[in-house]
Amino acid sequence: MNEAKVSIMRSEPAVSSEVKFEEFKVPVVEGMVVLDAVHYIQNNIDTTIGVRWNCKAARCGSCAAEINGSPRLMCKTRMEDAGPEVQIKPMRAFPVVKDLVTDLSHGYEVAKKIPPFTPRPEMKSPYKIQQIDITRSKEFRLCIECFLCMDVCHVIREHHSDYFGPKHVVKIAALDLHPADSVDRSELLHNEGGLGYCDITKCCQEVCPEGIRITDNAIIPEKERIVDHVYDPIGRLIRAARRRKW
Numbered sequence: 001m002n003e004a005k006v007s008i009m010r011s012e013p014a015v016s017s018e019v020k021f022e023e024f025k026v027p028v029v030e031g032m033v034v035l036d037a038v039h040y041i042q043n044n045i046d047t048t049i050g051v052r053w054n055c056k057a058a059r060c061g062s063c064a065a066e067i068n069g070s071p072r073l074m075c076k077t078r079m080e081d082a083g084p085e086v087q088i089k090p091m092r093a094f095p096v097v098k099d100l101v102t103d104l105s106h107g108y109e110v111a112k113k114i115p116p117f118t119p120r121p122e123m124k125s126p127y128k129i130q131q132i133d134i135t136r137s138k139e140f141r142l143c144i145e146c147f148l149c150m151d152v153c154h155v156i157r158e159h160h161s162d163y164f165g166p167k168h169v170v171k172i173a174a175l176d177l178h179p180a181d182s183v184d185r186s187e188l189l190h191n192e193g194g195l196g197y198c199d200i201t202k203c204c205q206e207v208c209p210e211g212i213r214i215t216d217n218a219i220i221p222e223k224e225r226i227v228d229h230v231y232d233p234i235g236r237l238i239r240a241a242r243r244r245k246w
């Protein structure tokens with residue numbers, strides 16, 4: 001492949017309601033990724049294309065978009081895999097700011113509601129933690145906050161519910177699995193967080209660029225914790241007497 005047709009969805013809602021696709025011809029070299037193609041267009045054809053990126057190394061999560069209909073990182077998607085005709089759209093679950101740049105501020109508002117790590121008073125730093133506890137929560141700390149799991153979640157896309165969304169369940173699971181943490185976040189996730197809206201379709205898990213098993217290891221265990229903590233008053237009393245979360 002020497003040349004690809006790259007079609008980019010263009011819009012800027014603050015200026016106009018017009019939404020259109022613009023097509024560009026981009027020379028393709030070996031190893032090129034979709035973000036390189038967007039940069040080529042910006043540098044050589046149209047400097048006004050809005051795109052957010054930082055690391056170009058699949059670490060910052062900024063370049064999330066929908067490539068040929070699939071939520072992907074532009075810097076992790078090779079042009080040879082995307083094919084000779086590449087369509088790039090902004091993430092559909094979030095309001096567009098300009099072209100491929102979306103407004104993620106709702107996600108940051110949700111993040112503020114999640115109580116941070118709060119060690120039990122009897123735990124003294126440095127904490128002595130079993131390797132098994134580190135291994136269990138390590139997966140969740142791989143999250144690069146790309147919001148691709150949020151983008152693909154039909155509850156967030158279609159229903160505009162109060163569901164916090166899979167990215168935030170991953171964050172809560174990481175905190176909940178810390179053996180020194182003392183906060184019970186089950187009621188928050190059950191009530192304000194709307195975890196009951198999630199019907200375990202696993203779409204979020206399929207698109208995570210870090211391979212985090214979002215549904216299997218974060219969402220389902222958090223749903224099980226809610227059953228124990230919210231619907232089992234005797235268990236709640238026992239945990240309160242032991243001054244332990246679990």
Ligand code: SF4
Pocket residue numbers: 152153154155165166197198199200201202203204205215219
């Ligand atoms: S498993 Fe739940 S969070 Fe993940 S995409 Fe499906 S409904 Fe959304």
Ligand code: SF4
Pocket residue numbers: 061142143144145146147148149150166167170207208209210211212214
């Ligand atoms: S859980 Fe995965 S898909 Fe979701 S924000 Fe984190 S890295 Fe991205």
Ligand code: FES
Pocket residue numbers: 053054055056057058059060061062063064073074075076
């Ligand atoms: S530019 Fe950082 S993840 Fe793509």
